[in-house]
Amino acid sequence: MTPRERAEKSAAALWAGDRASAWVGMQITAIDEGSATLALRIREDHCNGHGIGHGGVTFLLADSAFAFACNSRNQATVAQHNSITYLAPVRLGDTLTATAREVALSGRSGITDVTITNQDGKVIAEFRGTSRAIGGSLFEESP
Structure with a gap:
């Protein structure tokens, strides 16, 4: 199995149980080992009291892209710490794209x-996440 095939199969397995990303309306547009791209069109129910996109929705999109990138090697991986810096407002009708790329991997972190x-x-926005592999896999691989 190639790294891309493993990433695609890992993403399918993770997506099957990911109710939050589907509920908010995300789509996976690209996946590979250590990287993922997700998209989301901003709806009225994604907006806050100021009439702009809620920061939590932007964070959710970034966190989901992070999760798909981190789990792309079929190793169950979770977030240790995430932070985000918002740089511009999100408007109703915008289509957001979150592009995740692994910048370091050492052992389980x-x-x-x-x-x-x-x-x-x-x-x-710019988001940085740190991850930790917790053991286990998303799908069974044959030896």
């Missing part, structure tokens, strides 16, 4: 950066 852009390519 990793660092993954996620850039969130809108449909015009404007950077909306």
